[in-house]
Amino acid sequence: MNSTAIKDCTQQEIDQAIADSKNAFEIYRTKTLSDRAALLQTIASNIEKESEILIQTAASETHLSAARLKTELIRTIFQLKSYAAHCVSGQWLDVRINTADPNRNPPKPDIRKMLIPLGPVAVFGASNFPFAYSTAGGDTASAFAAGCSVVVKAHPAHVETSRLMATIIEKSITDCGLPAGLFKHIEGASNAVGECIVKHPSIAAVGFTGSLSGGRQLFNWGNERKIPIPVFAEMGSINPVFVLTEKMQQDGQSVAKSLAGSITLSMGQFCTNPGIILVENNPALNDFLEHLKNAFDDFAPTQMLHEGIAHSYREKQKLALQQEQVSVLTTVNSEDNTLQVNPSLVITDAVSFMQNEILKQEVFGPFSIIVVCNNKDQMSEVAQTMEGQLTATLIGTANELSASRDLINTIQQFAGRIIFNGVPTGVEVCLAMQHGGPYPASTDSRFTAVGGDAIRRFARPVCFQNCADELLPPELQNSNPLDIWRTVNDIPGKDKIINR
């Protein structure tokens, strides 16, 4: 692991970095939406130019394949461009204008509201997405779009990649004529560095992608401060998949194939990896399990991201297998290597699953538990005991889904995204995306970590009462000079305001 080679930044270095970030924020927050979008576009284009070295470096640090990393880098570039487009569209600003009524008694004031940036944002990236959810990932991009400066704590598992990316972001900031402090890169292997960053009085919000224990720690630090700050931690999830019987009978083989693909994709190292498959005991089940085994057996294991993750996988896999009424459906043996693990499908019954908290914990990697329910009622019962999840998936025929309104209703209570006849891996970057869910999937289910609405995590509303037009931010001026969507007297539109 690289982490041993990383030296912790000193308290003084951290203080200096955050002071620089705060100063840069004071300048950046006054820049226009277009200025922010230009920065994101420039970062995107500078990353594109350095694709080759970025992919090489990340491949050597993370053991992810060059093909997978290329896809991820394309996604990262797309994300940056997408946040640039959302930023200038201004919809995320939630502009609301209620115009005055001088004839009311008492006179009704003119009130205009929009979101403004919170301040320097600390970003803790994910080990499993060295590009898309790390140094130049979604948190950094959405914070820049919101008008915030960014302090990244480099992930110890891909510090060289992070350094490279930091250099690209720094160059882009210079290219755009923005203050250098807008992006700061802090290194450290110990928790003390993270604590020091989160508790720094000038840090205004935190974005994190990773484990439940790590996310909860940052969340606690953020809330223990004299002035608490929002901590957006996107954490673990076991992403239940409900496979209904008629669909299993009709399309068992293709369902099994796509599920096995989703479980093993990138060695299962996705937060949306399907960790539980719920099925009803039915005559087609044996064939379905056979199809799953076959699809799984075709899979060629690769190395895990780092030793820590491989070790944790083995421990949790072992623990799950030690539980009563849990048996192995199939295991793919891989070579003897500290970074290699054996992908597994295991099987248990609904009652054993519901009674055992250990089986509800995420096993991060290519592992899934098949939970056999006596019938659909029991499937609903299991659904009712689910903790918060990023996703839940329903696989069924049109008739079955129509008859599953209650189940869909239950699922809504614990999941952020509900997928119909698909797999949970593959998180579309679009405004309608919700990537986040009730705790422990994330610390704040009211916000998303993916899609245009992610910008709103790093902003808060301010309203102006009876302010002269020329003193208002352009977003709120009568003439709507930025041509953005605004809600004027409760109606959305782009019209100018006249007769004020």
Add this chain to the structure above:
Amino acid sequence: MNSTAIKDCTQQEIDQAIADSKNAFEIYRTKTLSDRAALLQTIASNIEKESEILIQTAASETHLSAARLKTELIRTIFQLKSYAAHCVSGQWLDVRINTADPNRNPPKPDIRKMLIPLGPVAVFGASNFPFAYSTAGGDTASAFAAGCSVVVKAHPAHVETSRLMATIIEKSITDCGLPAGLFKHIEGASNAVGECIVKHPSIAAVGFTGSLSGGRQLFNWGNERKIPIPVFAEMGSINPVFVLTEKMQQDGQSVAKSLAGSITLSMGQFCTNPGIILVENNPALNDFLEHLKNAFDDFAPTQMLHEGIAHSYREKQKLALQQEQVSVLTTVNSEDNTLQVNPSLVITDAVSFMQNEILKQEVFGPFSIIVVCNNKDQMSEVAQTMEGQLTATLIGTANELSASRDLINTIQQFAGRIIFNGVPTGVEVCLAMQHGGPYPASTDSRFTAVGGDAIRRFARPVCFQNCADELLPPELQNSNPLDIWRTVNDIPGKDKIINR
């Protein structure tokens, strides 16, 4: 005080109340937006019918005048109707739809997102607003609009009023054919009751209006839970007012009169009460202070809400006056009575103010500190040291305000609402309102406690991926059967979706 007469609900009673609330929530959350609006309308109309007894009871418990309470009751009724209207308009649902593109590689899924209710909401009302921010106040109304059930912890300072209001809400729920558990009224004078409510696993969010110490305590309890929940505490604020010199010279008398009126309104017992008035040392200052004194002296003190508030006022007033370089500008002596206090204006210089944390604390009641600055630069310097505030007010001529862009910029960093040439008291109920500000004004500056957006505090997004149209909630269906505003492929509108 009534609090001595209140018996704490037992743990068992609280558990039962919250269990009932959870069960009612499971039914209520599936009701339509119109059903929710009908409930709010019914509560409004039932309150109207009981106005007389409500005002009588509240007057005897709070010592607020019948006239003031009548205005507040009208506001409360308006709020309920306003949340009903916002609820059915559906804008707060933040519907976003990105339709599928089967020709993209990989195929782009159809994704549709909307807000759904969080669950049972605990409401802790304010002593200073026995109607508008208590049992049937803004938090309860916005939680019902969001689709949540409500558990109110009755305020010990107006428990009879709270009981009456609870009966009206309960009757309204019956009138609407909704489950009785939708509203539960819990009594208790000790903190243990509050802790028990906030830490109950079925409580999903908390709304609070009151002191900093009380709000922070609830916030800590909410975050210490195994599954943390959002706590929206709207707390103290000193609401600085910046009076610029040219305006003072031109309109000193009328500015002084309106400020004195705002400071003494309802014995200063408003969270938006102006607690600091910043002025420049200038030739018109003496006249302005004289005008303030005169306006203040005309004021006839009435009783404070309860002994606790009167006692705390006296202590904090005494403490402020003991500080170096603080002198009394004027005091209005009131009769000797445990509920009576002496309204005061005191004066100090900017350096003494900036160096002394005690002077920055809220003195809840008819009290304000005039802070004399050497010049406008020093005024900006004071602004830069301000803690989070609900409001800040700028009073100046058009020319002065135009020359104050830097000051306006600074003020945005600590305030939720910026008022120009007005007073901070009087919080308009409209969509553009922001009532909330950076900590310690509130625990979550990203949300408002007043206006249609307050509904969003009690909801979270869920998205549906590739869901059949008939299985979607009506809000997300192609035909837009509720005729609500939705953002479809990034463009707001009300159109049906065709060619899906």
